[in-house]
Amino acid sequence: MTKKHVSNKVPTPEVSSNLKGTFIMVMILGFLMVGAWFGAYWLFISR
Amino acid sequence: MHLHKYEKVWLTFGMASLIIFLLVIGFAAFWKGTHPQSHLETIDQNNVEAHDSFKPENLGLTEVADGKYKVNIVASAFNYDFGVDKDEKPVKTIRVPQGSTVLFTITSKDVVHGFQVAGTNVNMMVEPGHISRYEAVMKNKGEFTIVCNEYCGIGHHQMFGKVEVY
Known part of the structure; x- marks a missing residue:
């Protein structure tokens, strides 16, 4: 039988994590998408 | 609602891209007269x-x-x-x-x-x-x-x- 562990601690408020790396990666992805879109559009215009 | 500063930047970027893409499509369709090649x-x-x-x-x-x-x-x-x-x-x-x-x-x-x-x-x-x-x-x-x-x-x-x- 497993014992249920009951904590009587008060939940601590969440500490905000550093999101700088996430932000940089997501912006790189965003610029890649926009770049690919305009690359295809440039091909269409130039032909 | 609280939005993180980075979240706001990303949302602005996403929405701006969407508006630009739609404007380009609108320009092609209504100004340049691009239409599907068949089914007409x-x-x-x-x-x-x-x-x-x-x-x-x-x-x-x-x-x-x-x-x-x-x-x-x-x-x-x-x-x-x-x-x-x-x-x-x-x-x-x-x-x-x-x-x-x-x-x-x-x-x-x-x-x-x-x-x-x-x-x-x-x-x-x-x-x-x-x-x-x-x-x-x-x-x-x-x-x-x-x-x-x-x-x-x-x-x-x-x-x-x-x-x-x-």
């Missing part, structure tokens, strides 16, 4: 010769005005019919000067074919019962191969032609 006109696939564009004498290249050309083609398994030349030989090469506007009009007698002038924006699906049209300005000099890019049967790879821009 129908034809009896068993009697394509009844249509003025696809009468045997009207096939191939015709100059309609100064610098304006039209090319009528009938696609069938496994051939593009560009009409015949003076010696009654089937035409396989279309020659147009650089900068000319060419309207390609094509239909299929049997199955779905493709019509792509590789290296240009001319790229259409050719469906039986429908007339596909694409008007293009031949900006660049060179030889461009016409290929069927919809698998149409055992001789699919034998469907080709050439556009020469001089």
Whole structure:
């Protein structure tokens, strides 16, 4: 039988994590998408 | 609602991209008149010769005005019919000067074919019962191969032609 562990601690408020790396990666992805879109559009215009 | 500063930057970026893309599409559709290449006109696939564009004498290249050309083609398994030349030989090469506007009009007698002038924006699906049209300005000099890019049967790879821009 497993014992249920009951904590009587008060939940601590969440500490905000550093999101700088996430932000940089997501912006790189965003610029890649926009770049690919305009690359295809440039091909269409130039032909 | 609390939004993280980075979240706000990303949302602005996403929405701005969306607006730019929609503006470009709107510009192409309403200003430049871009529209789908087929489904606008129908034809009896068993009697394509009844249509003025696809009468045997009207096939191939015709100059309609100064610098304006039209090319009528009938696609069938496994051939593009560009009409015949003076010696009654089937035409396989279309020659147009650089900068000319060419309207390609094509239909299929049997199955779905493709019509792509590789290296240009001319790229259409050719469906039986429908007339596909694409008007293009031949900006660049060179030889461009016409290929069927919809698998149409055992001789699919034998469907080709050439556009020469001089």
